Every structure is written in C-alpha cells, then in structure tokens.
Amino acid sequence: MERLERFWLTLWDGFNSGRKLKLFLAAILAWLLVAAAVGVYWSFEPDRFDVGEQARLQTATEQPVTGAYTVTTLIHQIEMLLEKPGGYISNDILPPGIWLDNMPAWEFGVLVQVRDMSRALRKSFSRSQSQSTEDPALAKAEPLLHFDHRNWILPSSESEYRKALKHLRDYRTRLVDTDKQDAQFYxxxxxxxxxxxxxxxxxxxxxxxxxxxxxxxxxxxxxxxxxxxxxxxxxxxxxxxxxxxxxxxxxxxxxxxxxxxxxxxxxxxxxxxxxxxxxxxxxxxxxxxxxxxxxxxxxxxxxxxxxxxxxxxxxxxxxxxxxxxxxxxxxxxxxxxxxxxx
The missing domain is CATH 1.20.120 (Four Helix Bundle (Hemerythrin (Met), subunit A))
Known part of the structure; x- marks a missing residue:
C-alpha cells in the first residue's frame, strides 16, 4: 500500500511540475507575442503634419512672423521624435525597442537634419553678418542636439534633447514678440x-x-x-x-x-x-x-x-x-x- 501511495504522489508531483513548466512557457510565449505586436506598432513612421497649422497653433497668431515657420517646424520635429508611439527608441536597452533597427535608423535620419537646421539657425539665419553676436539660446541648443543619440543614462539622449527644446522655444518666444528686438531671423x-x-x-x-x-x-x-x-x-x-x-x-x-x-x-x-x-x-x-x-x-x-x-x-x-x-x-x-x- 505504501509503495502504491508513493507511486501516485510521485506521479502527481511530476504532473504539477510539468504544468508549472507549461504555464511558464505559455507566459513567455504570450509576452513575446505582445512584445512583437508592440514592436510592429512602434515601427510605424509618423504621418506628415501641416507646417502652417503648427506655426499658427504654437505661436497663437494667424500670421506668424518671418522665421516662425522654420523654428516651429524644427521644434515640432524634435517633439515628434520624443513623443511618437514608443517614444525615442534609438537608445532603448529593453525589448521590444532593442530588437528594432528600422525605426532607430529613421530617427537618426531625422536627427541629422534637425542638427543641421539648428546649426544653420545659430550660424546664419539668426545673424545679420559673420561678426554679429550669436543668439544665446541657439548657442546652447545646438550642442545639446549633437549629444550621442544612443546614450540611455547619465544623461539620456532624451533629456538633452528636451533641454534643447526649451532653448529653441525661448528663441521662438522672443522672435514672435514684436515689442522686443532681441531675437532675429534673416x-x-x-x-x-x-x-x-x-x-x-x-x-x-x-x-x-x-x-x-x-x-x-x-x-x-x-x-x-x-x-x-x-x-x-x-x-x-x-x-x-x-x-x-x-x-x-x-x-x-x-x-x-x-x-x-x-x-x-x-x-x-x-x-x-x-x-x-x-x-x-x-x-x-x-x-x-x-x-x-x-x-x-x-x-x-x-x-x-x-x-x-x-x-x-x-x-x-x-x-x-x-x-x-x-x-x-x-x-x-x-x-x-x-x-x-x-
């Protein structure tokens, strides 16, 4: 009788262990499927946006001043990099972001153009001639946008780009303020x-x-x-x-x-x-x-x-x-x- 009981107990323990293993494997599979679906969603490229509408919306004017369209477009592109589905993915170290490569490549293409435009704003668009003083906000924003695009901590890429956004918004605020002349766009x-x-x-x-x-x-x-x-x-x-x-x-x-x-x-x-x-x-x-x-x-x-x-x-x-x-x-x-x- 004792042998029979031990046999049934061993069989039951084996069944329980096998069920736990199956549940664990099922959970892993479900997680992988969800991560894959999220990864596909994060890989969708952002839609086009209306440059004129964004400029009017963010400057709260029907006729934005000269330069407002370019600066607002630059700002909104940075915002979309940071706030699109999945956020900024290039420096992700966890799934599903770490598995993706197409979207980080897309982000880098946008980022290079953002960097070039920020340099043009600092070097040319905001200055009347080569010997004139550069705008202090743009002088701070440009190097922040050139921060390593794959850095994830201390500091993260996103945190540096958000700092650049603050300086660009400061420049735009002064640019659209017609009562002041401390920000220019040539x-x-x-x-x-x-x-x-x-x-x-x-x-x-x-x-x-x-x-x-x-x-x-x-x-x-x-x-x-x-x-x-x-x-x-x-x-x-x-x-x-x-x-x-x-x-x-x-x-x-x-x-x-x-x-x-x-x-x-x-x-x-x-x-x-x-x-x-x-x-x-x-x-x-x-x-x-x-x-x-x-x-x-x-x-x-x-x-x-x-x-x-x-x-x-x-x-x-x-x-x-x-x-x-x-x-x-x-x-x-x-x-x-x-x-x-x-």
Whole structure:
C-alpha cells in the first residue's frame, strides 16, 4: 500500500511540475507575442503634419512672423521624435525597442537634419553678418542636439534633447514678440544657400550608400583635386563598395527619415524665405524638390526591404530610393546656383 501511495504522489508531483513548466512557457510565449505586436506598432513612421497649422497653433497668431515657420517646424520635429508611439527608441536597452533597427535608423535620419537646421539657425539665419553676436539660446541648443543619440543614462539622449527644446522655444518666444528686438531671423538668399549646401552634402552621401546595396566598382577619388602626382597614383585604383546585407534596410530607413524631415523644412522655408525665392524666381524649384522627396514616402508593401539586382527578377528598394534622392539633390544644386545669381 505504501509503495502504491508513493507511486501516485510521485506521479502527481511530476504532473504539477510539468504544468508549472507549461504555464511558464505559455507566459513567455504570450509576452513575446505582445512584445512583437508592440514592436510592429512602434515601427510605424509618423504621418506628415501641416507646417502652417503648427506655426499658427504654437505661436497663437494667424500670421506668424518671418522665421516662425522654420523654428516651429524644427521644434515640432524634435517633439515628434520624443513623443511618437514608443517614444525615442534609438537608445532603448529593453525589448521590444532593442530588437528594432528600422525605426532607430529613421530617427537618426531625422536627427541629422534637425542638427543641421539648428546649426544653420545659430550660424546664419539668426545673424545679420559673420561678426554679429550669436543668439544665446541657439548657442546652447545646438550642442545639446549633437549629444550621442544612443546614450540611455547619465544623461539620456532624451533629456538633452528636451533641454534643447526649451532653448529653441525661448528663441521662438522672443522672435514672435514684436515689442522686443532681441531675437532675429534673416531670410536672405545667401543664408538659405548655406543651409542647402549642407543638405546637398547629406543627400549625396545617402545616394551613394543606397546605390551600394548591390555593390559598385568605383574609381578611388579620395584625392580628387589634389596635386597631379598624388592623384594619378590613387585615382587609377578601383574600389569595390557594397553595403552589408544586414545594413541595407537601415540605410533605406535613414533615407526615409531624412526625406521626411526635409519635406517639412522645405515647406517652412518656402514660407519664411518667400520674398527671397520670388526675387530669384526660385519658388517653383523648392516645390519640385518637395515633390521629389514626397515620392520617397510611398508605402512599402513588402515586409522586408528587397535587395534584388539592378535588372533582376526582384525589386531593389534601395535603388528606387537612391533615384528619388539623387533627383532631389540635383534639384537642390540647381536651386543653390539660382540663389547665387545676382
């Protein structure tokens, strides 16, 4: 009888242990499914926003002053980086954020344009000439936005970017206050051309990285423009350049984030620099650049970024993106030339 009891007790204990293990595994599986669903939701890119509406809403005026559109657009883009679904993901160290790579790449594309615009505000847009004093709020905001985008503690990236927001809002508050003259915005063609020069450089690099998804043989131009002797020895060598397969989607989404940010910035620039653009007959050029960049925001129906060969059976999303980026960059180069003309 005792043996029989021990047998049933052992069997019952084994059943209980097995049930606990199954419950534990089921809980892990449920958590993974929820985390995956949340990760998919966090990976949705933010929608476009109305630049004019945001400027009127945040400045509480029907006719914002010159510069308010550009500054408000910059502020709102930073706000969206921090407050979109999932918040700022690039420095996450826990699931599901740590598993995601497309959204952090998109965030970095936006952040680079935010940094370039903040530098343009500090260096050019807010100063009448090279020897004039820079705005103190902008001088504090720019280095804060250049803080490491992957730092998660002591201090976190978000905390530094929020500090930059405070300084940018302070500059905007003083800018829209018509009773004071301690904040200025100079919507001149030369200032706009300087910013466009940075934009063109960024787009040129992105176009090359996107095109390298299938591998390219290029002439080494590292010393282009250098002395003839050194150039002759270097430029004759060919380089094989190819983006690693696991980085192809990251470059693609960085380009989409870059284009998303530039669309809004150019829409703001068209409003703030309207007079300068009209004098140069350049307003249509700005709208054409926006049109080219808008094509980069089309819905990606494939669950993965395809990397087919140039004329292969499968599509190559990176080459399509490179085409739009290159055309926008060519239009920007033409616009810079137009703005430099007397």
């Amino acid at each position: 919507a001149r063609a030369d200032n706009l051309r300087d910013w466009l020069d940075d934009v063109s450089t960024r787009l040129g690099s992105l176009s090359q990285r996107l095109s390298a998804s299938v591998g390219q043989r290029r002439i080494n131009t590292d010393l282009a423009g250098d002395s003839a002797g050194r150039q002759a020895t270097v430029s004759s060598d060919e380089l094989e350049i190819k983006t690693p397969r696991l980085q192809v989607d990251n470059v693609f989404y960085e380009a989409r984030g870059t284009a998303w940010a530039l669309i809004h910035m150019l829409e703001a620039v068209e409003r703030d620099f309207g007079d300068a653009l009209d004098k140069k007959n350049a307003r249509a050029s700005v709208r054409q650049i926006i049109r080219e960049l808008e094509a980069t925001q089309s819905t990606v129906w494939s669950p993965v970024i395809l990397n087919g060969t140039e004329f292969g059976f499968l599509a190559n999303h990176s080459l399509v993106m490179a085409s739009y980026i290159s055309r926008a960059n060519a239009a920007i180069i033409d616009l810079r030339d137009l703005l430099s003309q007397g």
